Amino acid sequence: MNLFNELMQRKALVAAAFLFALGAGLIGQTVLERLTPQVVQLSPTEAAAEFIDDAFAEDIVDLDTSERTATPTRVAFIVAYVSGAVRAPDVYQLPVGARVKDLVVAAGGLSDDADIERINLAAPISDGQHVRVPWIGEATIVAEAPPDEPDTGAGSGTLLDLNRATVAELDALPGIGAVLANRIVEWREREGPFQSVDDLGKVDGIGPALLAKLAPLVTVAP
Structure with a gap:
């Protein structure tokens, strides 16, 4: 009888140890599952849709970059x-x-x-x-003749005689300032009377363009 009781006690101890080990294993697995990051398993359809979305997003970025690169710089x-x-x-x-x-x-x-x-x-x-x-000798503002001097008539159709014109009268011509007016008089006194209107081009500072402007306004009286 004592032997039977001893055997029953040993079986109870073994069963208790087995149950304890089983419980500890279940607790450890639960703790391990909670500590380990969960990996979401996607279905084939969901995985394909996610791949297409990522690829489409990359295409949009590439397209936007290429459009910015290809835009030409506008020059005003x-x-x-x-x-x-x-x-x-x-x-x-x-x-x-x-x-x-x-x-x-x-x-x-x-x-x-x-x-x-x-x-x-x-x-x-x-x-x-x-x-x-401006041309050389061209006046910025054509000066008007002083009140005490006679009108040259340059603006009324009367031609100005180069051999008799004064510095003030020459200065009133378009394109002729005080400097060129003095040069014309000095040339006339040094070289003698003008023989023709073309001789005006021999004065320093009067080029072909200015001479063409003056020709209809001046003359050389006989």
Whole structure:
């Protein structure tokens, strides 16, 4: 009887140890599952949809980048008119920020009788601006004859005699300032009377263009 009881006690101890080990294993597995990150298993349909979304997003980024790269840089232009003592007076298109020098270069450069001292080649140009390059000796404002001097009649159709005109009368002509007026008188006193209107071109500072402007206004009386 004692032997039977001893055997039953041993079986109970073994069963208790087995149950304890089984419970510990279940607890450990539960703790391990909670500590391990869960990996979501996607179905084939969901995985394919996610792959397509990622690829489409990459295509959008590539397309947006290529469009920004291919967009050309726009260059703004202005239009300006140049006249006077240049080789090709006309309207020209220039980039924004252009200077008077750029406009003169576009017009073929300055004429031989251009008065470069009276124009600022470094001045900026605005859209629609008119730049006029003056001739040598051209007056900025044509001076009027003093009240005590007779009218020369240059503006009323009467021709001015180069051999009798005074400095003031010559100064009143378009394109002739005080400097050129004195040169004409000095040339006449040094070389003798003008034989023709073309002799006016022999005066220093009077080029072909200015001579062409003066020819209809002056004469050489016999």
